Amino acid sequence: MDTLKDLRHLFPVTQRYVYLNHASTGPLPTPAVEAMISFIAQREGREEAGLESWDERVAKVRGLVARLIHATVEEIAFVGSTSHGLNIVAAGLDWQAGDNVVCAETEFPANVYPWLNLRRKGVEVRFAQERQGRIPLEAIAEQMDDRTRMVALSFVEFFTGYRNDLAAVSGLCRQNGALLCVDGIQGLGALPLDVNECGVDFLAAQAPKWLLGPIGIGFLYCRRQRLPELDLAMGGWRGVVEHEEFFRYDSGWFPNARRFEVGSLNYLGVTGMGASLQLLLDAGIERIEARILALTDYLLARLKADGYDIITPHACRGERSGIISFVPKEDPETLTERLKAAGIIVSARGPYIRVSPHFYNTEAEIERLIEAVR
Ligand SMILES: Cc1ncc(COP(=O)(O)O)c(C=O)c1O
Structure with missing residues (x-):
């Protein structure tokens, strides 16, 4: 090694x-650049399309994402941004007027607006108070009550770099019957995370920071047990099992997180992210x-x-x-x-x-x- x-x-x-400046945008490492150039050359017709078909590559990269966070491939969907992933969660749950979501005062707005957008459904958004750069467990607990459905938090806070104790937060969520939704972008690629050990229900991250991947590609993790609870806010042809049987129209949704991938994927992005992930995981x-x-x-x-x-x-x-x-x-x-x-x-x-x-x-x-x- x-x-x-x-x-x-x-x-x-x-x-x-x-x-x-990796908390802003990470540079692309050479293997990611080379993989993307090769993909572009194929698209231009300069290179033979590789033996590895695009869908095989997507499957491989899905596996790398799963490895990164200790999830299974069934729990991973590719998305365009952290916001995209978080919105799939916010739009998919069955909210009732009077429910509330607990965010933190110093969160990056990507993990706030998807929840504020639920106010039109009567959902209240509450903010746990930051104390000296930390978001203490008690500050989250203070905002929770029996109508708290979700705690939405970053793995690492973008302003202070504070690493939230996700296992402790998920413990609090379980005690109160709430779910935990994590913005992983400021931690993944730099710090290990096991979604099972930490009791994370949902997690989204885009690739271009610590994961050293291209802009416009990322992933959503949805815990297997939560899949049936998440309605499809958007349905698309790539989300069904037999998507190449074009005129069937009755093919079922994928029984896994692939159902959230509505249309053709950003293959160039997946290719670049895959090369960067391979480098990080090998390291x-x-x-x-x-x-x-x-x-x-x-x-x-x-x-x-x-x-x-x-x-x-x-x-x-x-x-x-x-x-x-x-x-x-x-x-x-x-x-x-x-x-x-x-x-x-x-x-x-x-x-x-x-x-x-x-x-x-x-x-x-x-x-x-x-x-x-x-
Ligand atoms: C904590 C955090 N979340 C999300 C983002 C970006 O969100 P998105 O991937 O939706 O563009 C950033 C920075 O750009 C960030 O610092």
């Missing part, structure tokens, strides 16, 4: 930038997590030594992720522009600078950032 260091050459971005998600936490340990120590206020909760490793946000000593927008001119890419998020390294980054790159922000 390659050491993680040996994989750095698969990231041409490292030749141009100190790229520390080992646990090893990737350990490397990211070592890099962010280093970053935290250097920031602290220079007296910065760090807003990312970091009392223990279990609440950390690949995101570290801190208060810079100058205007964040001006600083990110200045850093960009020096070839260092991070994000300004409100009053903070958000730094988000992946496994192929180095301590030397963190050092360059530290020198440049001074």
